[in-house]
Amino acid sequence: MSNFGFGFHGNNDDDDDDRADRNNGGDNNDPFGFGANPFGFLFGGQQPGQGGQNGAQGPGIGDILGQFGAMLSGFGRDMNSPDAQGPVNYALAGRIARQQITGAAARTPSSHDSQAVAESVRLVELWLDEATVLPAGATGSVAFSAEKWLEETMPRWRRIIDPLASKLGDATLEGLPEEARAQLGPMSGMLSQINGMNFGMQLGHALGELAKEVAMSTQWGIPLADSTVAAVATSRLDDLSKKLGVERRETLIYLAAREAAHLRLFQHVPWLVERLILDVEEFATGLALDNSALEEATREFNPEMMGDPQKMQEMMESLQNQDLAPKIVSSTDHARIRLETSLSLVEGWVDYVVGEALGTRFPATASIQAAWSVFRDSDQPGMAVLARTVGINLAAPKANQAAELWSRLTFAVGKERRDAVWNHPDFLPIDADLDAPAEFIDSILGEQESGDFDPIGEIEKLERELNKGDGDEGPGTGDEDTDEGTA
Structure with a gap:
């Protein structure tokens, strides 16, 4: 990873085979090049573009062995990579x-693209200065590719x-019958590797989708890139211009404003990023897999049905349209709510500040x-x-309510207050405040009317008093014992 953030260092580290696959229009759902079903050839299915040997419809044994060998080679490379260790490959x-x-x-941005981003960031920083007292946070700017x-x-x-993946991997093992877990023995390590491959494949599809959707580095209310560079995906401008209903230049300025406001x-607010990640980690501690759908669907299964093809067919048809995959649940759902609230507060603040900065300049x-909200x-x-x-969603479900709260708060106490x-996490609104913000705003108004209220000082004073009380308790108890003994 670059020390300077987006766009300031050399080529990407993927190999030439990956580039060739993309340039040749490879199947997005086929990481190993075998079509939608990589094991289809084992069951007589014909792979696209293959006629088999001697003009036969199915592939010949040479085709089968060649494909299987290539697949194992791909798996072997990924299994032996240093990035394959841990709960996710x-x-x-x-x-x-x-x-x-x-x-x-997949297009690489040009120098003209980066120049356009730089000009837009410089412009919106001037406008944002009027909408917030927080100073500029971006140290540079760049156009970036997916x-x-x-x-x-x-x-x-x-x-x-x-x-998240580590906890779900443990939940998978715990879901096995006790006898099966006892028999695994040394094979448990192999099962962990298989879990890592499974998570790797699923995460790869998720990140691939997100990479095609991303328009700026802070799009989901959390700085996924550890950088202070304002980064905008110029390849997304045409598509987003249609969605937002404005010209390409206006779309770029709007994205630059959101990126700069986030930064x-x-x-x-130095504690903010770590708070968001800690919420994810706390949410992970309570993750589990709910297999009740599968258990309910198979409850009526009777081993005697195996000898009755008609009953087996009826059962298979009844299961065909049901979603029997395990559901991810968590006993620490309060962490998810706190994360969603924090993300909503971030996105709502950015919505309001950007709206104030652009409102008098952009009629639309x-x-x-x-x-953008849609x-x-x-x-x-x-x-x-x-x-x-993995059970986590970085969406901000109450961003609109949060924007309304920030708007009303600004009207009541001004942008400085x-x-x-944001000075301390304990000062932030909670989930209930987003639905009914009046009480929260009244509390801020009350603090402002007191004139000399110093919230940070009050917290430090309370901590000193608590520490002093703890320190006095021991000696006080000892003196009392001494007096009783003397008496």
């Missing part, structure tokens, strides 16, 4: 994700995904904001794939 995840990046998303986004964000994805928040600001809430399938894979709410 990131070597496989990265390769699958890169293979999905085709078309406009593949560059994958490279720069993978370290933080590891931090987010590892605890102001993340750079000048209100319609752009509304269209895009964020319902037009990002990659985030839904990620949620199905509004932005001071």
